[in-house]
Amino acid sequence: MGERASNAGVVLFSAVIFLVAFCAVIGAFWVATAQVGVASLLSALVVALLVMSSVHIAQQWEKVVVLRFGKFNRVSGPGLFWTMPIIEQNTMRVDGRVRATSFGAEETLTADLVPLDVNAVLFWMVWDAKAACTEVGDFTRTVELAAQTALRDAIGRAGVAEVAIRREQLDRELKRILEEKVAPWGITILSVEVRDILLPKELQEVMSLEAQAEQRKKARIILMEAEQDICEMMDDMGDSYAKNDAALRLRAMHLLYESVRETGGTVVVPSSFSEGFGDVLPDSMKGVMGEK
CATH class of the missing domain: 3.30.479.30 (Band 7 domain)
Incomplete structure (x- = not known):
């Protein structure tokens, strides 16, 4: 339900004003005539109603639109304000909160x-x-x-x-x-x-398929771009290896070493394999490779 403000204080204030005015008029008749009759009760009731209708309280968040003889007169509140009985009316209480x-x-x-x-x-x-x-x-x-x-x-x-x-x-x-x-x-x-x-459920399924197709399209485009970059890099590497045979042989040796390291296996090569590295390896390494 949420939290709602209470108007109990405003109602209680109006009731107190009514009782005070009523008792005041009854007291005045008693002092003047030493008796309380039907006329005095009716007079006290009318006066109390008029007083209660002229004294008002607006809450902190309220604005009260006051009309005089049906025409706009002012906006009153918040707090205590007065109106002229019968002549002025509280037309509307407007809540100014969000x-x-x-x-x-x-x-x-x-x-x-x-x-x-x-x-x-x-x-x-x-x-x-x-x-x-x-x-x-x-x-x-x-x-x-x-x-x-x-x-x-x-x-x-x-x-x-x-x-x-x-x-x-x-x-x-x-x-x-x-x-x-x-x-x-x-x-x-x-x-x-x-x-x-x-x-609609049918449209949800169609849009889901469309979204999946769009994601596949993006994935393929990214893969093609990656392959294009790799191709350009391989082209540059090919030019470099074409100019340097020793670098190409070292690269082949490095690939062989990586394959053995990852699989944990053993590669047996002929002793003549080291002859291809005679111009890039020192004499000590030649002997080692020759023994293996």
Whole structure:
């Protein structure tokens, strides 16, 4: 249910004012006539009602719109304020705190004719109680309907992929549209947040396959780029080895050593294998390789 403020203090204050005024009038009649009759009770009741209707309390977050003979007079509150009985009326108490309104659009067609169910939350507040009271009948309901209409229009102008992926852009667009619409009513839009977008099950499967295909495409492109880089490197290495036979033979020897180290096996080569390294190995190494 959430936390809600209590108006018990305001009701208690009004009751106390009524009792004080009633007792004061009864006391005055008793002092003046030494008796209390039906006329005095009726008079005390009328006076108490008039006094109670002229003294009011508005909560810290409330603004009270006061009309005099049906015309706007002022906005009172918060705190204690007075009105003239019968002449002035407290038309509306406006809550100035931030409000959260949930709204949605069901089976709304996108630009590519795909039905979507979208749920969103609107955060807003009233900054001008006079405009909210005099410019629109039920501003709470009107804001909700305006948000729902703006959401349907925004969905209808975009494709399903754009709606599903670009939520932040949709939030900003809705906020801009609603701000322009509700500003004359004394209402400001703080933010619009799309909570959930429900796609048809068949479309979810199609979009999943599309996403998988897109990922495979990216993986193949990355692999081809890697192969291209390797090819360029091998081309440079080939040019280097073509100019230096000793480097090529050392490279072959290094590859042989790596294969033996990784597999843990033994490679038997003829003693004449060392003759190919006569120009790059010292005499001591030649003897060792010759013995092996």
